[in-house]
Amino acid sequence: MTDAGPNSPRRVDRRRWQKKIADELVNLPREHEALEYAMSAFGGNFDLKELKKALGSDADIALYSRVQALERAVTRVQNILAELAIAGAKLAGLSLPLIKTGEADRSFEALKEAGVIGASLCRRLRKAQRIRNLIEHDYDKVTAGQLHELADGVRDFAPEFLRPFRDWIEPQLLEIESGGGR
Numbered sequence: 001m002t003d004a005g006p007n008s009p010r011r012v013d014r015r016r017w018q019k020k021i022a023d024e025l026v027n028l029p030r031e032h033e034a035l036e037y038a039m040s041a042f043g044g045n046f047d048l049k050e051l052k053k054a055l056g057s058d059a060d061i062a063l064y065s066r067v068q069a070l071e072r073a074v075t076r077v078q079n080i081l082a083e084l085a086i087a088g089a090k091l092a093g094l095s096l097p098l099i100k101t102g103e104a105d106r107s108f109e110a111l112k113e114a115g116v117i118g119a120s121l122c123r124r125l126r127k128a129q130r131i132r133n134l135i136e137h138d139y140d141k142v143t144a145g146q147l148h149e150l151a152d153g154v155r156d157f158a159p160e161f162l163r164p165f166r167d168w169i170e171p172q173l174l175e176i177e178s179g180g181g182r
Contacts, residue, residue, distance in 0.1 A: 008093075009090065009091075009093070013090070014091060017087040017088075017090050017091040018091060018172070018173055020083060020087040021084060021087045021088060021091065021169060021173065022173065024080045024083050024084050024087070025084070025162075025166070027080060028077070028080050028084075028158065028162065031073065031076045031077050031080060032077055032155070032158050032159075034073045034076070035070075035073040035074055035076075035077050035151065035154065035155055036155060037073075038066070038069045038070040038072075038073040038074075038151075039070065039073075039151055039152075039155065041066040041069070041070070042054065042066070042070070046148070046151065046152065048144060048145065048148045051067070051070075051144045051147065051148050052144040054066055054067045055067055055144045055147075067147075070147065070151060071135050071147065073151075074132070074135075074147070074150055074151045074154050075132050075135055075136060077154050077155075077158055078128050078129065078132040078150070078154050079132070081125060081128075081154075081158060081161055082104035082107070082108075082129060082132075084161075084165060084169075085104060085107035085108050085110075085111055085125075085165075086103055086104060086107045088107070088111065088116075088165060088168070088169050088172075089107040089110045089111060091169070091172050092114070092168075092169070092172055094107075094110040094111070094113075094114055095110065096109070096110050097109045097110060097113065101126070102129070102133075104129050105126045105129055108122050108125045108126055108129070109122060109126075111165070114168075116164055116165060116168045117161060117164055117165070121157060121160055121161060124153055124157055125157070125161065127153075128150055128153055128154055128157075131146050131147075131149070131150045132150065134146070135147070135150075
């Protein structure tokens with residue numbers, strides 16, 4: 001049974017997306033802080049030279065472990081941004097563009113088309129998603145420069161994404177919490 005019409009999401013789906021968004025909004029500050037901490041292991045200015053040294057095959061296990069912590073932290077923050085975009089687009093009933101990319105990229109594009117985020121931020125989020133996918137699936141193809149750029153970028157644009165996203169999605173969350181909805 002649907003709540004409003006044949007193409008409307010079921011109430012249970014809307015509540016699941018609302019919960020996913022609320023949970024990710026709670027998790028993001030801690031994960032963002034963990035990313036900043038992991039970056040600090042490579043110098044106060046997040047030194048690319050230090051990161052390259054740690055990625056070298058002759059690096060000791062302590063350095064290697066710091067790289068692993070950085071990779072984990074950066075992919076967790078990027079995953080949260082992607083999950084927020086996906087669940088937000090679904091909750092708001094946005095149409096995903098018909099482009100041959102993953103659901104996260106399509107959701108970032110949908111948010112751009114809806115005016116939630118700007119084109120520049122959308123491009124950076126999509127690029128970050130591609131590098132995140134490399135880290136997850138083709139680890140040996142990720143360069144120190146790519147990891148450095150991803151960590152720097154995600155750290156900086158997570159708040160840039162969060163502000164307009166939160167302003168945009170809050171009415172949808174309140175609508176569901178108050179028992180409204182479609």
